[in-house]
Each structure stands twice: as structure tokens, then as C-alpha cells.
Amino acid sequence: MEILSDVHLIDGVTANTYLALGDQITLIDTGTPGKQGNIINYLQKELKSKPKNIKTIVLTHHHMDHTGSLYELKKITNADIAAYKDDIDIISGKKSSSDPIYMRFVSRLMAMFTSYKFIKPDINLEENDIVDNYRVIHTPGHTPGSIALYNSDNGVIFVGDTLTYDGNKVGGPPSFLINDKEALKKSVKKISDLEPNIMLSGHGKPLTENTSEMIREFYKTL
Ligand SMILES: [Zn+2]
Structure with a gap:
């Protein structure tokens, strides 16, 4: 689905996955395990491009519905x-997450019943790093290493699971998926202060109108 000519949402991968087309192609998140086919098909059929043109895969955070097809996509492309340094050891499989026990159980089950394999990211992102015209904004709260990616030219911000839009209003992660409530609040403020035009989240729909007002309204509820 085309959001802008240079920003595409790929459907059918469970957690939203995006392609940002700049000087290179950047893939943002990889969906649940086994979704590499959906992503490569979209790239080839809709964009008439090739897997090797994806130069960077950025992970908004370590959760398996975002890293699920990472291993296969690394092999293909x-x-x-690239991931934020605070989530790297979890993505690499070196450290287990501090998520609630049942979330870790769900992740373990998903890994057992799929072809999930851990893989070490190549790039440790830090605040203000630039990935193909998108600036890294550290937005902890949902996970310690959650990030948003912001481009001031097109006003697009990818927010991972820090914020969602259900077609009606902006929300945050459910309380059991908040790793640090104070950090989340600060992160939402940080996103709000950028006054983005288009918010693209890991779950839910693209928010393309009254975006910064709606994020500000949500911030007031925290
Ligand atoms: Zn998540």
C-alpha cells in the first residue's frame, strides 16, 4: 500500500512492515516469522525492484512480531x-528480555514452532544517527531500545509500537507491554514535539491527518 510515493506499507505480515525509498531502500521491521515472501513479493511486483536493493533493515525494537523474518531477509538481501543499542543483545539472542513472563513464553513458543533464528545486528544505532534521510529518535518505554525514525522533509515518523492509531484515535501499548511508564511518557512527548505529518506504527493504521494534534491529545492522557 502506497502511503507516499517513497513510503510503502506491506500488508499481511502481522506487525506492519514498511519500505522507505530514498537513495537506497530501507526496510523497517520484518513481521512475524515466515513473512519474507510477502515482503520480497511486494518489492518485486509493486516496486519493480530487487531484494539486493534493500541496503538496510531497521528494527524499531526487539519484539518477535517485528524481528520474525529478519534471519531469512538478511540471507536474501x-x-x-540496524537496531538501537539497548535492544541489540536481545535481538542477538545474548540476553532475554525484561518483558512480562507470559510475553517471553509466547515468544519462546513462536520461536519453537517456526524457523525463528537469532541474528546479530550489524549496526548499533544511537540517538540522532541518520539512516537514509531518517533520523533515529530513541523512544524507550515499550522496550528499552525502542526507536522512532523521523524525516523532516516528508514529515513521516515511524514509531514502532510506542504509539498506535486504530482509525479513530492515537493510543499507546497496552499496560502489560509497557516496560517503563515514565520513559514512555517522555518518548511520546519527544514524538509530539516533532509535530510529524504522518505517523506510521507497528500495529494499526497510517495516521495522515491532524497527526500532531492527535498525538498531543494522547500525550495529555498519560
Ligand atoms: Zn512490540
Whole structure:
């Protein structure tokens, strides 16, 4: 689905996955395990491009519905994998997450019943790093290493699971998926202060109108 000529949402991968087309192609998140086919098909059929043109895969955070097809996509594209330093050891499989026990159980089950394999990211992102015209904004709260990616030229912000839009209003993660409530509040403020035009989240729908007002309204409820 085309959001802008240079920003596409790929349907059918469970957690939203996006392609940002700049000087290179950047893939943002990879969906649940086994979704590499959907992503590569979209790239080839809709964009008439090739897997090797994806130069970077950026992960908004370590959750498996965002990292699920990472291992296969790395093999297919040979792209550099980039993630924020605070989530890297979890993505690499070196450390287990501090998520609630049942979330970790769900992740373990998903890994057992799928072809999930851990893989070490190539790039440790830090605040204000630039990935193909998008600036890295550290937005902890949902996970310690959650990030948003913001481009002031097109006003697009990818927010991962820090914020969602259900077609009606902006919300945050459910309380059991908040790793640090104070950090989340600060992160929402940080996103709100950027006054983005288009908010693209890991779950839910693209928010393309009254975006910064709606994010501000949500911030007031925290
Ligand atoms: Zn998540």
C-alpha cells in the first residue's frame, strides 16, 4: 500500500512492515516469522525492484512480531541490520528480555514452532544517527531500545509500537507491554514535539491527518 510515493506499507505480515525509498531502500521491521515472501513479493511486483536493493533493515525494537523474518531477509538481501543499542543483545539472542513472563513464553513458543533464528545486528544505532534521510529518535518505554525514525522533509515518523492509531484515535501499548511508564511518557512527548505529518506504527493504521494534534491529545492522557 502506497502511503507516499517513497513510503510503502506491506500488508499481511502481522506487525506492519514498511519500505522507505530514498537513495537506497530501507526496510523497517520484518513481521512475524515466515513473512519474507510477502515482503520480497511486494518489492518485486509493486516496486519493480530487487531484494539486493534493500541496503538496510531497521528494527524499531526487539519484539518477535517485528524481528520474525529478519534471519531469512538478511540471507536474501544481505542488507545491514540496524537496531538501537539497548535492544541489540536481545535481538542477538545474548540476553532475554525484561518483558512480562507470559510475553517471553509466547515468544519462546513462536520461536519453537517456526524457523525463528537469532541474528546479530550489524549496526548499533544511537540517538540522532541518520539512516537514509531518517533520523533515529530513541523512544524507550515499550522496550528499552525502542526507536522512532523521523524525516523532516516528508514529515513521516515511524514509531514502532510506542504509539498506535486504530482509525479513530492515537493510543499507546497496552499496560502489560509497557516496560517503563515514565520513559514512555517522555518518548511520546519527544514524538509530539516533532509535530510529524504522518505517523506510521507497528500495529494499526497510517495516521495522515491532524497527526500532531492527535498525538498531543494522547500525550495529555498519560
Ligand atoms: Zn512490540
